[in-house]
Amino acid sequence: MNDLLAGLERAVGPEERRLWAVRCAHALGLEGIAVSLRQGAELVWFSDDISARLEDAQFTLGQGPGLTMDFDDTACQATDLDTDAGDRWPQFAEEARSLGVRAVFVWPVRSGGAQLGVLTGYRRTPGPLTCRQATDGLLVADALAVRLLDWRPETDVSVDGPGTAGAVDLHRAEVHQATGVLSCQLGVPLEEALVRLRAQAYASGLPLHDTARAILRTLPP
Incomplete structure (x- = not known):
C-alpha cells in the first residue's frame, strides 16, 4: 500500500490518475472508487x-x-444493497442495483478536523470490508486529501469537459450553470433551482448532465 500511495505523486496526467485510482480500488477489494466534495456537489476524481x-x-x-454526515474513523459500509440500504436510501439503492452494484463503502476525505468530501467505493458482490481494507481506505482518503489541497488549476494538466476519469476538474460545471439559469428564469434561490433541476432529471429518467445541457441549449447564442 505504501508504494501505491507514493505513486500518487507520479500520477500527473488524467490517464495516469485514472490508472492509479483503478489500482487503489483493486487493492481495497473494490471495482471502482470516486471522490466528491461538498456533500456530493462536485465530483473530482473517479476510476x-x-x-x-x-x-x-x-x-x-x-x-x-x-x-451521511456522521463519519468517524471508520468506513460507512452498505454491505448489501438488497437488504441493508432499502430503508435508509431506497431510491439510491434501486439505482445502484440497476448498475450492478451490490455494496458501497464510504470514507471521509479530511484535513485535520475539516471534512473536504468523501471517498466512495463499490463492489458487485455483497459483503463487508476486511479490517485491513477498511484501514487502507482511510490511508487512500488521506493521500487524496493532500493531493486535492495541493492541486492548482494553473499547474495541473488541462482537461476539456466533464466525465474524464481520474481528473480533478469541474465535472458538474454544466449542472451549476443550468442551476443559475433556472434561478434567474424562475426567480428562486439557487438552492431551490438545484432541487427543481434534480427533480426534472429524476422525473425524465435522464442523467443530470443531459438535463442541464438541455436547459443550456435553450439559451440564445
Missing part, C-alpha cells in the same frame, strides 16, 4: 464510469451513503 454514475445518482436523488 470508472460506474463510480461516476453512482456519485451522480447520489447528487441527483439527494440520498446515499456518501451524503
Whole structure:
C-alpha cells in the first residue's frame, strides 16, 4: 500500500490518475472508487464510469451513503444493497442495483478536523470490508486529501469537459450553470433551482448532465 500511495505523486496526467485510482480500488477489494466534495456537489476524481454514475445518482436523488454526515474513523459500509440500504436510501439503492452494484463503502476525505468530501467505493458482490481494507481506505482518503489541497488549476494538466476519469476538474460545471439559469428564469434561490433541476432529471429518467445541457441549449447564442 505504501508504494501505491507514493505513486500518487507520479500520477500527473488524467490517464495516469485514472490508472492509479483503478489500482487503489483493486487493492481495497473494490471495482471502482470516486471522490466528491461538498456533500456530493462536485465530483473530482473517479476510476470508472460506474463510480461516476453512482456519485451522480447520489447528487441527483439527494440520498446515499456518501451524503451521511456522521463519519468517524471508520468506513460507512452498505454491505448489501438488497437488504441493508432499502430503508435508509431506497431510491439510491434501486439505482445502484440497476448498475450492478451490490455494496458501497464510504470514507471521509479530511484535513485535520475539516471534512473536504468523501471517498466512495463499490463492489458487485455483497459483503463487508476486511479490517485491513477498511484501514487502507482511510490511508487512500488521506493521500487524496493532500493531493486535492495541493492541486492548482494553473499547474495541473488541462482537461476539456466533464466525465474524464481520474481528473480533478469541474465535472458538474454544466449542472451549476443550468442551476443559475433556472434561478434567474424562475426567480428562486439557487438552492431551490438545484432541487427543481434534480427533480426534472429524476422525473425524465435522464442523467443530470443531459438535463442541464438541455436547459443550456435553450439559451440564445
